[in-house]
Structure formats: structure tokens, C-alpha cells
Amino acid sequence: MPETPPPDPAAIAANLADVRARIAAAARRAGRRAEDVTLVAVCKTHPAAAVAAAIAAGQRQFGENRVQEAAAKFPALRAAHPDLHLHLIGGLQTNKAREAVRIADVIETLDRPRLADALGEAADREGRLPRLLIQVNTGAEPQKSGIARDAADAFIAACQARFGAAVAGLMCIPPAAADPAAHFAWLAACAARHRLAMLSMGMSADFETAIAHGATHVRVGSAIFGHRPPAAG
Numbered sequence: 451m452p453e454t455p456p457p458d459p460a461a462i463a464a465n466l467a468d469v470r471a472r473i474a475a476a477a478r479r480a481g482r483r484a485e486d487v488t489l490v491a492v493c494k495t496h497p498a499a500a501v502a503a504a505i506a507a508g509q510r511q512f513g514e515n516r517v518q519e520a521a522a523k524f525p526a527l528r529a530a531h532p533d534l535h536l537h538l539i540g541g542l543q544t545n546k547a548r549e550a551v552r553i554a555d556v557i558e559t560l561d562r563p564r565l566a567d568a569l570g571e572a573a574d575r576e577g578r579l580p581r582l583l584i585q586v587n588t589g590a591e592p593q594k595s596g597i598a599r600d601a602a603d604a605f606i607a608a609c610q611a612r613f614g615a616a617v618a619g620l621m622c623i624p625p626a627a628a629d630p631a632a633h634f635a636w637l638a639a640c641a642a643r644h645r646l647a648m649l650s651m652g653m654s655a656d657f658e659t660a661i662a663h664g665a666t667h668v669r670v671g672s673a674i675f676g677h678r679p680p681a682a683g
């Protein structure tokens with residue numbers, strides 16, 4: 451593993467200010483209000499000190515890929531900042547469902563009936579249910595999580611029947627090589643069909659496009675925290 455340099459709080463604060471300004475400008479161009487777009491700062495692979503720097507700069511919503519990493523980092527931060535919001539945005543194994551339900555405010559990657567079963571069971575045991583987003587594999591990429599487009603309507607309806615209003619919206623990660631706009635437009639139309647308000651789409655490279663297509667949550671990592679080691683996904 452390459453040495454990760456210690457986080458630079460001033461750089462993180464400046465990056466956050468820049469991303470927030472770009473979000474506000476993109477919202478304005480789309481005829482939307484800046485406050486209707488929530489920035490989820492994706493801090494996977496970055497140390498708690500980097501998260502603390504973002505918190506000091508006013509950031510409260512964070513995204514992590516791995517349950518284990520989130521469980522190691524967040525309880526202490528949350529003890530100091532009870533208003534933190536943790537989004538789990540990585541593909542979720544059923545054997546991590548219980549820990550995910552325990553620590554997450556939003557699980558963005560509900561994508562198959564077996565995971566719905568595991569989350570339902572975990573919610574019963576833990577006595578809490580995070581908000582749930584359904585991830586759609588809009589690019590039909592075999593290596594990616596997400597329900598297939600043609601199975602999405604039935605799966606969303608089944609999840610709404612089971613979990614009610616906890617099913618808050620949809621999430622997608624367009625293929626890296628594709629023009630993301632068509633993927634974002636598809637996801638927005640799908641959310642509208644199911645009267646789902648939350649649309650988590652857009653990352654460092656394409657969050658402005660996502661905002662133009664109605665994103666309510668953008669998941670931005672490297673533009674805030676800098677680059678990650680390539681293997682970190």
C-alpha cells in the first residue's frame with residue numbers, strides 16, 4: 451500500500467467550498483434551488499481525520515462503501531457530532547445487513563430480494579430501519595451491483611409494499627465510459643413513476659449533469675478528499 455499523506459484540512463475545506471459552489475451553480479442553471487441538492491461526501495479509504503476536517507468545514511452527510519470501514523470510523527465521530535448522516539453506498543452482502551442497519555442512516559444499495567429479506571430481518575432485530583434507496587444497474591454491467599432496468603419496476607413496488615415510506619428513492623452509477631445523461635434521465639423517470647423523491651446520482655466527474663437531471667443527492671469523493679489508491683473502488 452502506498453503511504454497515504456496526512457489529510458490537509460485547509461485543502462479539504464477549500465475543495466468543499468468549491469464543490470458546494472459548483473452544486474449551487476448547477477442547480478441555478480437547472481432552475482432548482484441549491485438547498486434541494488444534498489452533498490454526500492464520500493470518504494471511503496480516507497482516515498477519520500479527513501472526515502473531521504470536512505465536519506469542521508460544515509459537512510454533515512457522508513458516504514462509505516464498506517460496512518466494516520464505516521463501523522470503524524463513524525461511531526466516534528457521531529458521538530461528537532450527533533447530526534452526522536451516514537450513507538452506505540457500496541454493494542452490500544447479506545451477512546453485513548445487520549451491521550448496516552445498525553449504523554446507517556441511508557442504505558443506497560438495496561438491489562435484490564435476498565438483500566430485502568436480510569434488511570427486513572435485521573430491522574426487526576435492531577428495532578430500526580434506515581432509509582432505503584434502490585440501486586439500479588442502468589448500464590447492465592456484470593461487475594456492478596444494482597437491479598436490472600427491466601426488473602426495477604416490480605422490485606421497487608415489492609420493496610414499497612414491504613418497507614413503505616422507508617423506500618425513499620433510487621441510486622445509480624452509470625458506466626465509466628458512457629455519457630451519464632441518459633442514465634440519469636432514465637433513473638429520474640423511474641423514480642417519478644414510483645413517486646420516489648430521492649435521487650442519488652452524480653459523482654466527482656458528473657455531478658453537475660446529474661443535478662441537471664434532478665439529482666437530490668450527489669456522492670462526491672475525490673473532488674473533496676483527493677485521490678484514492680486505485681484498488682479502493
Ligand SMILES: *Cc1c(COP(=O)(O)O)cnc(C)c1O
Binds near residue numbers: 492654669
Ligand atoms: C467512490 C464512490 C463515489 C465517489 O466517487 P468520486 O469519483 O471519487 O467522486 C460515489 N458513489 C459511489 C457508489 C462510490 O463508490
